[in-house]
Amino acid sequence: ALETAEVKLLLNGPESFTPDGSFLLGETSETRGLFLGCGMNSVGIATGGGAGMALAHCIQHGHTPCDLNEVDPKRFAPEFNSVNALTTRVPEVLGKHYEITYPGRQWLTSRGLKKSPLDGMWEKEKPHFGQFGSWERPLYFGKIKNPELTFCRPSWHENIRREVQAAHEEAAIFDQSTFGKINVIGKDASSFLNRLCANQMNRPIGKAIYTALLNEQAGFESDLTAIRISDNCYRLYTGTMAIKRDLAWLARHIKIGEDIRLEDVTDTYAVIGLMGPQAAAVASSIGSRALNDIGYFSSEEVELVGHTVRAARLSYVGEAGWEITCRAEHSRDIYNAISEVGVRPAGLLAQTSMRIEKRYLAYGHELDADISPVEVGLDFAVDMNKEFIGKGALQRKVEAGAENRVVSIVLDDNEGVPLGNEPVLYDGKIVGKTTSATFGFRINAPLAIADILVPECRIDGTNVDINIAGTHFSGQVISEAAFDPKGQRMRAKK
DSSP: TTTTTOOOOOOOOOOOOOOEEEEEEEESSSSSSOOOEEEEOOHHHHHHHHHHHHHHHHHHHOOSSSSGGGGGGSSOOOSSHHHHHHHHHHHHHHHHHSSSSOOTTTOOOSSSSSEEEEGGGGGOOOOEEEEEEEEEEEEEEEOOOOOOOSEEEEEEHHHHHHHHHHHHHEEEEOOOSEEEEEESSSTHHHHHHHOOOHOOOOOTTTTTEEEEEOEEEEEEEEEEEEEEETTTTEEEOTTTTTTTHHHHHHHTOOOOOOEEEEEOOOTTTTEEEEEEEEEHHHHTTTTGGGGGOOOOEEEEEEETTTTEEEOOOOOOOSSSEEEEEEEEHHHHHHHHHHHTTTTEEOOHHHHHHHHHHTTOOOOOBBOTTTOGGGTOOOGGOOOSSOOOOHHHHHHHHHHOOOOOOOEEEEEEEETOOOOOSSSSEEEEEEEEEEEEEEETTTEEEEEEEEEEEEGGGGGOOOOOOETTEEEEEEEEEESSSSOOOHHHHHHOHH
């Protein structure tokens, strides 16, 4: 019958594509009550049933039925709201619709939309860039040619080894300027943040505070570091891709009559991470011994090469040092002073490798809107003696026996290349999945952070398998961080 059937109607019209190939589903950041379900990238029929259900749930309940961060309309930076950026990118998105997505693949079009204040310093270091949101970030340095993408050990492996080794044995510079920076200002700043944040925010001036923003189900809307600048001002440091979403979340929870002002100062300031056991000596050599007087998880304003900066003694890589916030226009002076004493930059892939060795959790990997602090071992950053969004749901989870599901797994075979999102098996049965994975250069082994659902499989020393593209690699469970689990290196002063 199909052989002789006639075509009754043929429609040829435009399709809708987005800059990253994923559709838009959810409420916009700009207009409360405006929900989007569009930009389906040629999968509208295939995904329409589930997408329609999720959109209806979002309209009715104010949130999607599960974490759908990858299709949240708030993920796009304003720089992509451009006819030129879209018309340049979309043909590439369509052309790669069925292409194999190798690890490390980057879009080639609509690049250079937003650059770090330090971007001009990188040319002599031969960087290889990646795009995150609209930002260009150095993935690694010492690039000789464009990398050949593969599911095996990547060609940049030794570049990352050198950068991690520098940060571990001497010192390295990490450009963290792309992190979102939000000033929360007003006489109600402390009470406002205490209501939204799970941790206690009414801390002394100068303290750094790690905290979660939870939804009513006790899942993560975001995680961030806050610094109390003054009685009526906090600065929130959030993820590169989270700034639009976090600003919207904060703005929507300001009550009528509250004295609160939000300022997006992401572009106003640069952040330079100086990390490594020689960081203290570097600080002294460039004339800023005051850096060495800052306590752990504290911040102070100090003078650095003639500029006032705010330095916080904390680390996302597990080595001693500071995250130094300065005016964007002063960042090159500070970078030059540090590099002139022999300190070289390290890229995002080195930072990620070191993060995973330390079992530091990241939004979109270990953290999302479906999982609570107690289920990822971050209940130390929760103050149950105060009221905050999600407290009731979190209390119910605790009473129901919820516990930390996150572990580290170190592989036995150094040739294994875990990528994340692989099944973890025990006695032939799936018991969880990896959430972040890398090669750990400080422990000299591949490793992963994993979400393990079966309690007895979280015990130290348990032997499990990770299914990497059909090949099983054995590994050992570690309930703490694989490297420096007590955090002694970060707290060391030399």
